[in-house]
């Protein structure tokens with residue numbers, strides 16, 4: 001559904017709250033048919049998770065029911081995913097699996113619980129305390145938080161934390177309180193657009209790990225990209 005939104009509206013949707021925005025989009029453009037390509041899924045973190053061959057193709061006329069079935073297949077309850085809950089409460093469809101007719105194999109035969117994303121703000125704050133920087137990211141989206149969290153963990157796992165020297169605060173998201181003098185700050189994401197072009201601003205909505213490392217090198221770091229490969233190694237696993 002994000003495909004129906006033009007240009008900058010996509011980042012606006014992240015700022016106002018992705019879960020409710022996805023549900024609300026369906027009020028404006030209710031799909032006639034939802035097709036889910038689940039031949040290969042991805043578990044773990046969004047940026048560099050682990051591909052999981054599923055061999056499934058799903059289709060349904062009720063977008064809420066279709067997502068609820070998909071959620072159950074990967075081990076989430078239909079009440080655990082907020083956009084499904086919001087959409088059901090808006091009356092856009094049913095998430096009650098007892099009321100959904102499923103043609104095809106029983107869910108228990110195709111279900112495969114996925115590892116959940118690891119990108120909580122509390123994890124980033126803990127990592128920041130360990131590495132010597134503060135985190136100002138209340139209200140930031142999980143992909144931005146996940147990018148910073150995974151990238152810094154990858155640096156840590158490779159003994160390259162020295163490149164963070166001089167960074168006292170990592171600011172992310174629309175609510176970050178950034179002072180006029182941003183020395184000592186790493187400013188992450190397009191939400192902080194007022195700082196576009198600043199040497200310590202990392203653009204992206206969200207940025208990715210590669211651009212994160214490039215930015216640190218622009219700021220004087222000496223990250224050896226050869227040591228950061230393969231990209232799958234960026235996934236640090238759970239702490």
Ligand code: SF4
Pocket residue numbers: 011012014015139140141143144172173174188189190191192204205206
């Ligand atoms: S820059 Fe990051 S926090 Fe801001 S809208 Fe994009 S993903 Fe969300």
